Amino acid sequence: MIESRALVCQLGARGHYLTARCLARQGLLACLATDFWSPIYLGKSAILRRLPRAALGALGRNHPDLRGERIAAFPSLGIARYMLALFDKQCRQGKRDDFIAKLFARCVRSLDIRHDVFWGYSYDSLELLQHERESGVFTILCQTDPGPAHYRMIREEDGRWPEYTVVKARPWEQQRAERLRQEWALAKVIVVNSTWTRDAIVAEGAEAAKIEIIPLAFEAKAETLKPETLKPSGKLRVLWLGNLTLGKGIQYLVEAARLLVHEPVEFLVGGTSYISHAAMQSAPRNLRWLGQIPRSAVTDLYQDCDVFVFPTLSDGFGMTQLEAMAHGVPVIATPNCGQVVEDGKTGFVIPPRDPNALAEAILKFASNRHLSLQMAPACRQTVKAHSFAAHGQRLLEIIENHKNPLR
Numbered sequence: 133m134i135e136s137r138a139l140v141c142q143l144g145a146r147g148h149y150l151t152a153r154c155l156a157r158q159g160l161l162a163c164l165a166t167d168f169w170s171p172i173y174l175g176k177s178a179i180l181r182r183l184p185r186a187a188l189g190a191l192g193r194n195h196p197d198l199r200g201e202r203i204a205a206f207p208s209l210g211i212a213r214y215m216l217a218l219f220d221k222q223c224r225q226g227k228r229d230d231f232i233a234k235l236f237a238r239c240v241r242s243l244d245i246r247h248d249v250f251w252g253y254s255y256d257s258l259e260l261l262q263h264e265r266e267s268g269v270f271t272i273l274c275q276t277d278p279g280p281a282h283y284r285m286i287r288e289e290d291g292r293w294p295e296y297t298v299v300k301a302r303p304w305e306q307q308r309a310e311r312l313r314q315e316w317a318l319a320k321v322i323v324v325n326s327t328w329t330r331d332a333i334v335a336e337g338a339e340a341a342k343i344e345i346i347p348l349a350f351e352a353k354a355e356t357l358k359p360e361t362l363k364p365s366g367k368l369r370v371l372w373l374g375n376l377t378l379g380k381g382i383q384y385l386v387e388a389a390r391l392l393v394h395e396p397v398e399f400l401v402g403g404t405s406y407i408s409h410a411a412m413q414s415a416p417r418n419l420r421w422l423g424q425i426p427r428s429a430v431t432d433l434y435q436d437c438d439v440f441v442f443p444t445l446s447d448g449f450g451m452t453q454l455e456a457m458a459h460g461v462p463v464i465a466t467p468n469c470g471q472v473v474e475d476g477k478t479g480f481v482i483p484p485r486d487p488n489a490l491a492e493a494i495l496k497f498a499s500n501r502h503l504s505l506q507m508a509p510a511c512r513q514t515v516k517a518h519s520f521a522a523h524g525q526r527l528l529e530i531i532e533n534h535k536n537p538l539r
Contacts, residue, residue: 136270136531137162138249141240143209143232143256145193146276150349151251153197154524162247163202165240167210168193206239230311234259249531254279258311261318270535273319275448278332278468279312280304282379282446289378289445296383296411313337321534325449326470332446344530347470349523350454352515353431367398368498371437371461373425374452376405381443381466386411387487388443388494389419397498400437434459438504439497444469445484458515460508464493472518478511 139162140152155161170193209232216228237259250264254275264271283304290300316322316338323344324330334340376382382401389399393416402422405412412421425433434440440456442465450469457463457472463479465472473479480496482489497503516522 136160136249136535137247138251138531139163139165139240139245139247139269140251141165141236141257141260142253143167143213143236146253147348149195149198150520150523151274151527152201153195154349154520154527155251156198156201157524158528160249160528161201163204163243163245164198165204165206165236165243166193167205167213167236168207169203169205170194202245204240204243204245206236209236209239227307229255230307233257236260237263249535254312254315255308258315258318261315265318270531271319272321272323272531273315274323275316275329275333275338277448278329278446280309280336281332285445286379289383293378293383293411295414296378296407298406298408309336321530323530326447328446328468328470329448344534346523346526346530347472347518348449348451348454349520350451350458350515350518351520352458367396368439368494368501369437370397370399370494371433371440371456372399372401372403372442373430373433373440373455374403374442376401376403376407378407379445380447381445381484382407383411384443384485384487384490385441386415386419388490390416391487391491392494392498393418395495395498397494400433402433430455431459434461437461438501439464439479439494441490441494442466442469443482443484443490454515454518457511460511462497462504462507462511464490472514474510474514478507478514 138155138160140155143166149164152161152164212235213232233256236256240260241263248269250260250269250271252260252273254273254277257273261271261273283301286301287303290297313336316333320342321344322333322338322342323346324333325346325348327345330343330345334343372382372385374380385399385401397418399419400422401419402425404424434456438461440452440461440463442450442453442463444450444466445468447469450465450472453463453465453469453472457478463473464482465479466484467481468484473481475481480493482493
């Protein structure tokens with residue numbers, strides 16, 4: 133049985149404070165140290181929708197699971213991050229992040245928090261890891277993305293698809309790479325969300341033996357639990373939900389749609405666009421751009437569609453896969469986003485950057501209109517395996533096994 137107390141340090145609201153919430157539920161959270169934290173939980177209040185984005189970011193920082201827990205907030209850090217990004221356009225991201233991380237470490241070290249486990253996040257934790265290791269604290273680093281490999285792939289896509297590019301991706305900064313490698317070396321355990329991220333950072337020098345995989349958790353809402361019904365027998369409806377970026381493979385979806393323009397298939401694409409207007413206008417006639425989708429409309433959209441597509445080139449973990457499956461919708465995805473899809477059972481796994489493979493997988497659903505319905509029960513079962521409780525149990529196992537290896 134674990135007898136530890138953990139200090140969780142995170143800038144922003146990554147994962148809706150998933151780790152802190154899991155530890156709090158087990159009575160193991162000593163403190164959550166962060167930048168903004170709203171003392172009043174506003175939930176889905178209409179007030180939030182009327183606020184400017186900056187104010188929304190501050191007042192929306194809260195979670196009901198953590199009410200009554202010890203929170204150490206340093207809002208000056210959040211303000212500094214926002215002001216630097218807003219006014220210092222010439223400041224490189226790595227240099228800006230280093231500055232904020234050092235301030236964060238100084239603030240956290242001023243706290244008098246008894247703990248024997250430290251949890252921090254990549255790019256923000258170097259100084260904290262150094263201090264915690266010197267203090268004899270067990271250290272865990274959460275690697276939030278696949279690191280340099282991810283950014284190299286995005287840069288390559290900019291070159292491959294210049295007609296899509298609005299703003300070219302920044303080159304990976306050597307300063308960030310060196311900082312990241314130091315964090316990997318200092319951490320006792322590195323936690324990642326997928327085998328894709330693990331393999332990507334091992335190739336960059338992270339020690340494979342200290343890496344543990346914990347997929348993200350998904351908490352299904354009641355409205356996703358409606359029984360499956362056979363969709364109308366007209367055109368197969370293929371859904372994309374999420375940001376329209378080269379990294380997520382929107383260009384390959386467009387090409388797959390082009391290949392299927394004479395088939396009974398309709399593509400619905402919802403999300404914020406980061407591609408050029410010209411690229412959107414040149415899409416085939418079987419693809420419809422929906423723009424941003426309000427959360428209130430998401431459930432109806434899933435229930436009106438037959439299959440969800442996620443042809444990403446690189447994601448630490450694609451949460452939309454689980455969201456689709458929670459609605460009983462099978463998924464076509466690449467292996468570069470977390471092992472969620474079981475090929476042939478809950479959808480199909482295709483290679484990245486392959487519009488032909490994507491089109492072929494879609495045609496399997498178009499040629500058998502019962503296939504989506506047949507896969508729906510297995511999709512919902514997959515979501516159960518990624519529950520909040522399962523995530524918390526995996527987290528506790530990692531702490532116990534690494535911190536007390538002889539138990």
